[in-house]
Amino acid sequence: MSNQIFRLMLLLFFAMVSQASFASGNIEIDTPAISQIEKSMQQRYSQLVPFYTSGAVGFTQDGLIAMHDANAVSLAERQMVNSLIAAENQDRNSLYLEIARANNNLAWEVEIRHTFGQRWIKLAKLGWWYQATNGGWVQK
Amino acid sequence: MRRLFVGVLLATMPLAIFADATSTRFQITFSIEDIQSPVFSAKGIQLKVSGKKLSQLSLQISEVVVREQTWRDLKMTCDHFKLTGSLVDCTSGVLQLPNTELLPVVFRYSFLENVFNFAMKPMANEHWQFSMHWIEDAWRNKLNITNGQLARIAQWLPKMEIIPVPSKGTVNGIAKLSGNAEGATDVEIALLVDALDFSDSSGLHAGEGVNAVINMNAKHSSIDNRWQWRSDINWQNGGVFWQPLYLIGRGHRLDLEGVTSEGTINLHRGALSFVDIGTFEFSGVMARQNNELVDFKLNTNSLELSVLFNQIINPYLGNTAFADMQVTGKSKVAWRYRQGVSESFEISLYDVSVVDQRKRFVFNRVNARVPWHKENATIADISFLNARVLQIPMGATRVALEINDNDLRIPQLVLPVLDGTLELENFRAARQIDGWYWQFSAELLPVSMEKLTEALQIQSMHGTLSGIIPEVNYKQSTVAIDGELSFNVFDGEVIARQLKLIDPLGFAPHLQVDLSMHNLDLDLLTRTFSFGNMLGRIDMEMKGVELSNWQPIKFDAHLYSSSGTYPRRISQAAIQSISALGGAGAAAAIQRSFLHFFDEFSYSKIGWRCALRNNVCRMGGIEPDDQTGKLKGYAIVESGGIPAITVIGYNRDVSWHELINRLKRITEGGSPIIQ
Numbered sequence: 002m003s004n005q006i007f008r009l010m011l012l013l014f015f016a017m018v019s020q021a022s023f024a025s026g027n028i029e030i031d032t033p034a035i036s037q038i039e040k041s042m043q044q045r046y047s048q049l050v051p052f053y054t055s056g057a058v059g060f061t062q063d064g065l066i067a068m069h070d071a072n073a074v075s076l077a078e079r080q081m082v083n084s085l086i087a088a089e090n091q092d093r094n095s096l097y098l099e100i101a102r103a104n105n106n107l108a109w110e111v112e113i114r115h116t117f118g119q120r121w122i123k124l125a126k127l128g129w130w131y132q133a134t135n136g137g138w139v140q141k
Numbered sequence: 142m143r144r145l146f147v148g149v150l151l152a153t154m155p156l157a158i159f160a161d162a163t164s165t166r167f168q169i170t171f172s173i174e175d176i177q178s179p180v181f182s183a184k185g186i187q188l189k190v191s192g193k194k195l196s197q198l199s200l201q202i203s204e205v206v207v208r209e210q211t212w213r214d215l216k217m218t219c220d221h222f223k224l225t226g227s228l229v230d231c232t233s234g235v236l237q238l239p240n241t242e243l244l245p246v247v248f249r250y251s252f253l254e255n256v257f258n259f260a261m262k263p264m265a266n267e268h269w270q271f272s273m274h275w276i277e278d279a280w281r282n283k284l285n286i287t288n289g290q291l292a293r294i295a296q297w298l299p300k301m302e303i304i305p306v307p308s309k310g311t312v313n314g315i316a317k318l319s320g321n322a323e324g325a326t327d328v329e330i331a332l333l334v335d336a337l338d339f340s341d342s343s344g345l346h347a348g349e350g351v352n353a354v355i356n357m358n359a360k361h362s363s364i365d366n367r368w369q370w371r372s373d374i375n376w377q378n379g380g381v382f383w384q385p386l387y388l389i390g391r392g393h394r395l396d397l398e399g400v401t402s403e404g405t406i407n408l409h410r411g412a413l414s415f416v417d418i419g420t421f422e423f424s425g426v427m428a429r430q431n432n433e434l435v436d437f438k439l440n441t442n443s444l445e446l447s448v449l450f451n452q453i454i455n456p457y458l459g460n461t462a463f464a465d466m467q468v469t470g471k472s473k474v475a476w477r478y479r480q481g482v483s484e485s486f487e488i489s490l491y492d493v494s495v496v497d498q499r500k501r502f503v504f505n506r507v508n509a510r511v512p513w514h515k516e517n518a519t520i521a522d523i524s525f526l527n528a529r530v531l532q533i534p535m536g537a538t539r540v541a542l543e544i545n546d547n548d549l550r551i552p553q554l555v556l557p558v559l560d561g562t563l564e565l566e567n568f569r570a571a572r573q574i575d576g577w578y579w580q581f582s583a584e585l586l587p588v589s590m591e592k593l594t595e596a597l598q599i600q601s602m603h604g605t606l607s608g609i610i611p612e613v614n615y616k617q618s619t620v621a622i623d624g625e626l627s628f629n630v631f632d633g634e635v636i637a638r639q640l641k642l643i644d645p646l647g648f649a650p651h652l653q654v655d656l657s658m659h660n661l662d663l664d665l666l667t668r669t670f671s672f673g674n675m676l677g678r679i680d681m682e683m684k685g686v687e688l689s690n691w692q693p694i695k696f697d698a699h700l701y702s703s704s705g706t707y708p709r710r711i712s713q714a715a716i717q718s719i720s721a722l723g724g725a726g727a728a729a730a731i732q733r734s735f736l737h738f739f740d741e742f743s744y745s746k747i748g749w750r751c752a753l754r755n756n757v758c759r760m761g762g763i764e765p766d767d768q769t770g771k772l773k774g775y776a777i778v779e780s781g782g783i784p785a786i787t788v789i790g791y792n793r794d795v796s797w798h799e800l801i802n803r804l805k806r807i808t809e810g811g812s813p814i815i816q
Contacts, residue, residue, distance in 0.1 A: 031756060033692030034649035071344030076380050079344070080387035080456060087459030095648040099689070102651070 030103040038096045045089055052082055059130030059138060064097060064118035065090045069130045069138055093117070167195055181207045190224060198222040198231060210298070214239055217246065227252045236261065241296040263293065278322035286312055291337055305346045310337030320361075328359040328370075337379065344382075351379030351390060367402035385456035391416040404429055418452070419444035425478070437478035443471045446493060462646040465498040470507070487512040501646055503529040511542070518545040531645070532596055534559060547572045551581075559596060561588035561607070580614035590630050602669060604630035608637075618644045631669070633661035633678070652688040656681070660703045672807060673714030678703035679747060693753060693797070700749045701763065711778060711786060712741045718807045719777060719788055722800065745781025756797045762790060 049066070052058040052074065059069035066089055074082050097117060101110035122131040125141050133139045168191040176183045185203030198219040205212045219234035229250040236244040248259040257273040268287040273280065291307035298306060314332035318325055332355045340347035354377065359370035376390035393415050399408040406427045414420040425437035450468040458464045470493030477485040493507040506526035512519040521542040528535040536557030543550040551568035563585050570579035587605040594602045608626035615621075620642040628635035635658045643651035658681040667675045680703045687695040702709070748763030762775030778788035 032689045032694045034651075034689035037690050038649065068345070071347070071382075071384075072340065074344075076347055076349045076382050077387065079347075079382045080385065083385050083456065084459060084464075087464065091460060091464075091648055099649050103689075103694070 030100060032099060032103045034099045035096065035103065038092050038099065042089065042092050042096070045085065045092070048085060049089065052085070053125070053129045056128075056130050056140070057082060058086060059132060060118070060122050060125055061132045062115075062118050062122075062134060064114040064121060065093055067132070167191070169195065181205060190222065192222075195224055196220070196222050198234070212239060212297075238297055241293070263290070264288075279319070280321070281319040282317065284316040286314055286316075286332075288313060291334070291339075303341055305339045305341040305348075307337055307339045310339075310351070311335045314355075323363065324361070326361040326363070328357070330355065330357040332356075345384040346382070348381040349379060351381065352377040353379075353390070365402070367400050369400050371398040372396070385459065386453060387456075388452060401429075405435070415448075417445060417448045419449075433481070434478065435481060437476070439474065439476040441472075441474045443473055443491070446470045446472050446490075462501075462648075463497075467494075467496045467498060469494045483515060485512070485514045501531060511544070513544050515546065518543060520544070532598070533593075534596055549579075558585070559588045559592040561605075562586045575617055578614070578616045580612060582612055583610045584608070585610070585626070587629075590628070600670060602630055603665070604628065604632075606630075618647065620645055631661040631665045634659045635661075649690050652686075652691070654686045656683040656686060658682075660705075667715060673716070673718045674712040674741070675715045675747075676708045676710040677744075677747065678705065678707050694756075696751075696753050698749075698751045698753075700747070702746045702748070709744050709781065710741045711744050711747075716742070716778070716786060716788060721807055722803055742784050742786035743780070743782025744778045744786060746779040747777065748779075749777055753797055758795050758797050758800055760790060760793055760795060 049058060055073040056070045057068065057073040058066050061067050066086055068082065068086060071079050071082075097110050097114045098107070100113050101107050122141075125131055127141055129141050130138050131141060168189065170187070170189045172188075173186040174184070176186065183202055183205045185201070187199075187201045189199040191197050191199070198217075200217045202215040203213060205215060216237040217234060219231035221231065221233040223230040223232075229248075229252075231246070231248050234246045234248065236246045238244070242263070244261050244263050246259065246261045248257070250257045255275045259271040261269040263269075266288045267290055268285070269289055270285040270287075272283045272285075275281070289312040291310040291312055295306035295308065298304075312332055312334050314330070316332070317327070317329040320326045334351065334353045334355065337351040337353070338347075338349050339351075354375040355372070356374075357370070357372035359368050361368050373394060373396045376393045376395075378390045380387065380389045394412070395414075396410070396412045397408060398410045399406065401407070406429060408423070408425050408427075411423045411425075412420055413423075420442050421439060422441070423437065423439045426435045427433065428435055447467070447469045449472070450466070455464065455466070458466075471491040472493065473487075473489045473491075475485075475487045476483070488509070488511050490507050490509040490511075493504075493509075495502070495504045495507065497503065504525050505528065507524070509521065509523040511521040511523065521544055522539070523542060524537070524539040526537050528538070538554070538556055540551055540554055543552070549568075549570040551565065554565040554568065556563040556565060563583055565581045565583045568579065568581035570577060572578075585606065585608045587607045590602040590604040590606060593606055594600060606626070606628045608624070610622055610624045610626065612623040613620065614623070622637075622640040626637040626640065628637070635656060638655045638657070639653065641651075641653040643653070658679070660678050660680065663675040663677040663679055666679075667673060679700055681698065681700040683696050683698045685695060685697055686693065746763050748761075750761035750766075751758040752761075753759075760775070762777045763779055764776065766775075774789040774791045775793075776787060777790050778786055780787040
């Protein structure tokens with residue numbers, strides 16, 4: 002069920018970003034590495050949802066995720082959430098770099114990251130947390 | 142203290158006393174505007190003694206400051222108060238600190254015995270008892286705590302977001318402080334903390350159910366004005382999360398012993414013992430003026446790496462390529478820091494195994510002694526029993542690594558790779574501003590393709606792989622090979638040039654290479670891949686090959702018949718395979734009825750092209766693409782001899798995934814789809 006939601010989000014995401022225009026970059030481009038990263042993110046999504054919902058984890062402006070409220074997680078789980086965040090951010094960083102690389106323009110990575118950051122926040126569910134442009138946390 | 146207390150009392154009383162003439166009731170009021178001392182300051186102190194026989198006391202202090210912490214509106218009242226020439230006694234008082242409940246207190250001050258006792262009993266089984274005793278200039282303070290609620294301490298402390306505060310737990314024990322007119326001379330603390338919960342506001346520094354025993358004593362020497370101290374903490378139970386570490390108390394200990402003088406803190410002996418890991422012993426000197434470490438010495442006993450890595454090192458590797466490693470074995474570490482800089486470091490490994498969970502590398506039975514010295518060159522001795530890097534197995538290896546500050550060198554190294562060897566020369570590595578840089582030259586002595594393909598878990602091939610590599614270098618996450626790698630396969634030669642591996646241990650490694658293949662034996666090739674037999678020789682140029690996560694994403698390939706004289710035959714099965722590769726739109730220019738009569742045909746040329754872009758292979762044949770668009774098909778097999786065959790492909794663009802699937806179906810023995 003969670004994977005289906007992730008797929009739907011990804012679909013919506015690409016539908017939205019395809020309208021974004023930055024230097025004619027193809028953000029929908031697919032390569033084996035991008036597929037592999039998306040698959041890895043998709044598998045992790047169901048593990049992250051409870052922490053998005055509880056407010057423990059939120060979306061940052063630079064297209065990554067971060068610990069928002071560690072108190073929402075039991076003490077013993079906090080390190081595991083840290084690891085999940087680190088793994089997810091590694092995938093996200095790789096994804097942005099791969100899309101830029103597949104477009105033959107590594108300089109686009111910053112703009113791709115920014116575009117993804119905005120869209121992830123837009124697609125976040127009600128009650129989830131994200132970081133506003135001033136750095137403060139906001140609940141959707 | 143005594144002088145202050147008595148002096149203030151005697152000086153102010155005559156001014157403030159007034160009597161109610163109609164009764165035995167008196168009221169004494171006196172105020173102190175400001176008290177300043179090196180330890181604390183207080184403002185707006187008002188003491189009122191009233192009631193029958195002056196039996197009621199009221200004390201209000203508007204502000205108390207101890208170091209940088211401020212408390213406001215402190216109040217204490219006592220309904221059973223006695224003031225005589227030798228005694229101040231309260232047997233039923235109430236203390237009210239800001240934001241806390243009312244605390245029942247009693248206190249007694251004996252001028253004759255020079256003793257002040259203060260006791261607080263917030264709950265039935267909770268008791269805080271403070272006593273102060275002095276003779277002439279010598280004084281002695283003692284705090285006795287029985288089931289002290291640690292959450293209460295949090296209420297007393299001003300709220301600060303970054304400081305973890307206790308929310309639960311008890312403390313039992315004694316704290317003693319004694320001294321003389323010049324100040325404190327002895328400190329003794331023995332506390333037992335039980336079931337402590339604490340957290341800062343972010344929850345990134347927190348503990349639950351922590352049990353610990355804390356002992357500390359310190360003695361001041363007036364001769365050289367220094368404190369000699371020692372302390373030990375034994376963490377017995379409970380979990381602590383201190384971003385990013387999560388540790389569980391199992392009897393871990395911290396023992397410290399040293400001397401604090403006016404200018405320095407000298408740690409003579411420190412020992413941090415983690416159960417299941419080992420002991421870190423250290424000593425050092427810190428300048429008090431700027432809190433900077435001047436000298437430090439660290440030595441460990443044999444550390445259990447599996448626990449050390451999982452619990453303490455790995456949480457810091459979350460965003461690196463090494464986050465998925467499992468490490469086992471033992472290690473010893475020694476570090477010397479002198480006059481503000483690292484002077485020497487040595488790490489020894491004993492039977493260590495390093496396994497990457499993502500199967501990028503494995504090193505087994507690593508033994509090493511790696512010394513480093515700031516001033517002198519050293520030689521590290523590193524060996525491993527076997528290893529596997531990017532699925533390629535390596536045999537037992539021993540390396541003498543020359544270390545000169547940040548410069549690493551290996552003059553020569555023979556690395557057993559599969560059934561061949563990789564001979565490295567002039568390996569040099571150095572840390573530069575933008576990260577690590579390394580380079581070496583190498584010669585790969587023949588490795589059998591059979592072993593290599595088996596290791597890579599791909600279609601088995603025969604032949605050898607060898608090459609001379611003038612230079613391999615690594616910079617900014619990219620391995621580049623300057624020179625040629627030569628593969629002898631299928632009785633021909635494959636040469637790899639411009640080989641570049643980007644982010645080899647990253648999440649999406651990229652490989653770029655140009656491949657030239659010459660004179661490959663089609664018979665061996667088609668037999669190996671069960672494609673349907675063909676006789677002949679082929680060349681192939683693959684320019685700009687790019688692999689992402691080891692899958693091709695881009696190349697320009699051109700396969701064509703090699704020059705020279707050799708038998709050129711193609712079997713009916715191979716024709717069907719070629720047709721099947723073309724998919725629904727491809728057609729073999731043969732008559733099926735005619736085909737039944739022959740098992741194989743002659744040809745004069747074979748040619749096939751594929752330009753892979755965006756997962757689509759744009760195919761072509763023997764001749765370059767017809768730009769005019771007049772020709773609908775392209776010849777893949779051109780006829781020659783009898784019986785002759787010509788195969789024309791019509792399908793220009795094929796999805797790469799579809800092409801691979803068709804090839805798999807054919808080579809795995811499934812029926813080709815011919816339409």
